[in-house]
Amino acid sequence: MKYKIVNNGILILDKNDFNIKEILECGQIFSFVKQEDGYIVYSSDKCAKVVESEDGYKILTNDSSYFENFFDLKTDYTKIKNALKKEPILKEPIEFGKGIRILKQDLFETLISFIVSANNNIKRIQLILNRLRSSLGKDMGTYHAFPSRESMLKKDEAFYKDIGAGYRASYLYKVIRQVDEERLKEYDNLPTPELRNKLIELSGVGPKVADCILLFGYGRKDVFPVDTWIAKMYNKYYEPIENREEIRKRLTHQFGDLSGYAQQYLFYFMRSYVGNNDDG
DNA sequence: TTCCAGGTGCATA
């Protein structure tokens, strides 16, 4: 994909592999705001405004190199989509979400965010994380950074209940006492299966949340997170199987190193297009 | 009112 670093951000010079609505609304990230003329996206202590232009997008930010990596701009998504289109089941989902890119997100933020996401809906996940940012995150002027582990350590479990985390409050209280940002970074040296086992040891992190952290934080594309929507998909287009571990095994076997990409096209398609309509 | 949402932890067999 063609893009150019300029003095106030990044110019995306191609709309084929970049659609900001699809990138932000496909469920991989929760901290963003839709505006009249574009989107503002928050990651860690940074932010960017993304505005559509005639032949692409402008990413307005002071941290171009961070967002170059964040938006995974060096990866050729045309190539990935062409490879995945050979699977009949992915033809329509890829057409529907052809501007999706897998974001490379901050590890600690991804850990906390996807613990909150468990058995929860996206609107409420966003609400809880916004409260977390605004009450504990560093004031950056026009917004608040995602809180550090250090700032989260100062709060008791009741605080996390008060911001609406529900029964996940105890997971949050515990998990920040199990790992810090440095340890999470060190884990990146491990191969995916070992790293996955390390993550599952953490409070509030099971197989599905671990896979989301692997995919959206560590950038591991050889995982296929199986949530309620993917389970629905599998039972609709493949065959009825109750066991999600079995579904995960079969899908990672089918899609291999492109599992993460395939999962995201399917998830977005199921959630926003097929939705609850069960007669397709 | 019941069901569901990007599931996990824990007890039980």
Added chain:
DNA sequence: TATGCACATGGA
């Protein structure tokens, strides 16, 4: 190892 249940909360 595998199954079943409880767990907060708000929208449909």
